[in-house]
Amino acid sequence: MEIRPVGTSALLIEVDDPLAWFAALDAERTAGRLDVTDIVPGARTVLLDGVSSVTTLTATLRSWPPPSAAPVTADDLDIPVTFDGPDLESVATLVGTSKDAVVTALTDAVFRVAFGGFAPGFAYLSGLPWSVPRLASPRPRVPAGSVGLAAEFAGIYPTASPGGWQLVGRTDTVLFDIDRTPPALLTPGRTVRFVAA
Template sequence: MRIRPVGRHALLLDCDNPGQVEAWRAELWRRRDDGELTAAEIVPAAATVLLDGVPDPATTAARIAGWTPGPTATTAAVRHVEVPVAYDGEDLPAVARHWGVDVPEVVRRLADTTFRVAFCGFAPGFAYLTGLPERWAVPRLPSPRPRVPAGSVALAGPYAGIYPTASPGGWLLVGRTGLTLFDVHADPPATLTPGTRVRLATA
């Protein structure tokens, strides 16, 4: 892991792998909750963790360099969300062909997987879910659809995701849910936040 300054009041942790990102995300959130770290935002991404709103970046970077991420939170302490999914996406046959199985097996694998929100991006409330084996990664569409309906459950690369609002998108559609994923009046606004465990249960 490497730490570098970003602007006047931010730090970026460059991590070696997604597991390291999650370990540092959990450690930094814990230390902020305990009052050991001052940062307005701690934002994980695919390979980095951003700390924004840091009053003294140089001192904070030196302190972080001396920390070692502890074990991630126990299962009992982790937030869990079950998402009811109707598995009727138009790209299910394409996923089945890519995995070399039939459509019912694709549905079974997805419903039986415990996903984790690695990070959020693309659109407010859009969570990138990890948990599928690397060998099950699927390609995006050659060109994105101009409109993907809100609640669409989809796969791309090693990730699963759910479109919180209607938008263009090139992920493979496997199902849909009626669960609200982003509400500006809620606290927090996003239903799926980093570290949350997610089950895409059959509706």
């Protein structure tokens, strides 16, 4: 584990299993044993913000054993997806199978929200059975609800925005609603399945 200060009140830790560390740190915060404002998992890091003493927390973290694995939540979510994306055929070619086999693989997969980013409500879903390259040139506008693949992640665009992911389908599921608690539907650790609509 590498620990780096970020400004005067945050730490960035590089770890092998950010989701496991996020769950362990969040449990400590919930129990009142960790005084931080925010815990934000990333692809290979966890950011701890609002740290009262960077020096003390650094020493504490160095003494902790690494968590064995991220706990599996019982908070499963099925997301209906219409698999008619403009890149479905090219994804099938890239992974060496048919479009139907790609859809079957995606609906058989159990995804976990690894971390959020890019836009409010956007979640990087781990569990993709292959790695898929981004588009060579991003689209200037991807419609809200588009289901895309990039590298080892799947994701759903919560709003219309530019994007370079391979689009395989679309959903009407609302991913971000400021009037909902929490506003983001896809929170770290949540289990997600795509259901063919």
